[in-house]
Amino acid sequence: MINAYSANGSLKTLAPADALRQLSPDVVWIDLLEPTSREDSYVEGLLGVPIPTREDMKDIEPSSRLYIEGGSVFMTASLVAGAxxxxxxxxxxxxxxxxNRLVTVRYASPKSFRLFIDAFGRANETMDHATTLLARLLETIADRTAEILEQAADGIDKMSTDIFLNRGKRRPPQFLEGKLAEIAQFHRLVGKVRDSLNSLSRLLTFLSNTPSMCQSQTDDTLCRTVAHDIETLSEHATFVAGNIAFLLDASLGLINVEQNAIIKIFSIASVVFLPPTLVASIYGMNFQFMPELGWQLGYPLAILGMLLSAIIPFFFFRWKGWL
Incomplete structure (x- = not known):
């Protein structure tokens, strides 16, 4: 799909079947969403610049993602989608x-683009320069990334409350195991955000040194402000990632504590019932000469011995605080 936006935010959808051979001068943004090879060729014919393919954009080399060719600036960044x-x-x-045009090529629809498109037509300023449009778009991307981090931080804080502050409440046995899956989900999300921020940081550093951006003091200032925001968000993402690592270690520690408590119960039970078992085993032997077998009170005394041998260790463990 090819969407062309004018400076006032009006939208026109283009198609290769159109007889259009030249764009209107007021078109400042062409957005290609999941373009086909035919649509790529159509836009290349309109603008006279090569359009990167999906394979081109996956290249991780900085020289393949950030470069200037024929007076046009080509930049590729990784954005979070489906957060x-x-x-x-x-x-x-x-x-x-x-x-004086901005072209974007994407094969997904990050929420930041939808937010920017919705606000494009309502903007107070007229974005009739491509650099202004790009700077505002990058600002929206940074704001959306900050929102994702805030949501992740709130979710981690709520999870921390469930794990630590609500320990006295009755919880199912698999509660903590289920929390591990949620922690892994947050870890994946924050990891994607950090990768995206690193990509955006490289793009903004490159963009601020291009001739197109240096021509406008206002756009250059906005670009540097967004770069500072990205740097701050990177530090915050590192902090959130540290909280996730702590929460993961703490959850695993609590699982070990609960498992050790279960093992301790079985260990104490085995120690408590071992002496009675020993007494019962002794008097269950089939020896001919066992004086106690002839006693009239032999059986009650054996029962009493078994009870005492179980009760004494039990109260000893309670006195030590092991129960």
Whole structure:
């Protein structure tokens, strides 16, 4: 799909079947969402610049993701997609500055793009420059990334409360094991956010040194502000990742404590019942000469001995605080 946006936010969807051979001068943004090879060729014909394919955007070499060719600036960043769902991931998005137009190529729909498109038409300022548009789009991406981190931090804080502050409440035996899966989900999400922030940091460093951005003091200042925000978010993401690591270690420790408590119960039970078993085993022997077998009170005394041999260790363990 090819969406063309003018400076006032109006949208026009283009298709290769259109007879259009030249874009209107007021078109400042062309957004390609899951483009086909035919749509790529169509846009290349309109703009005269190569459009990166999905395979091109997956290249991890900085020289293949950030470069200037023929006066056009090509940049690729990894953005978080599906952060509100059960399977968050990264999607590569290409940003191309060519002339006074911004071209984006993406094969997913991060929420930051939807938020920016919704606010594009309501913006007070007229974004008739591609650099201004890109700077505002990157600002929206940074804001959305901050929102993802805040949601993750809130979820981790709530989980910490469930694990530690509500220990006195009755919980199912598999409660902590279930929390491990949630911790792993948060770990995956924050890991994707950190990868995305690193990618955006490299892109903004490269962008701030390009001739296109240096021509506008306002856009350059905004770009550097967003870069500072990205740096701050990276530090916060590291802090959140540390909290997740602590929560994981603490949960595993609590699981070990609960398992040890169960093993301790069985160990104490075996020690308590071992002396009575010994007494019963002795008097269960079939020897001919056992004086106690002839006693009239032999059986009650044997029962009493077994009870005392069980009760004494039990109270000894209670006195020691092992129960």
């Amino acid at each position: 509100d769902g059960p399977n968050p991931g990264l999607t590569d998005v290409a940003f191309i500055l060519t002339g």
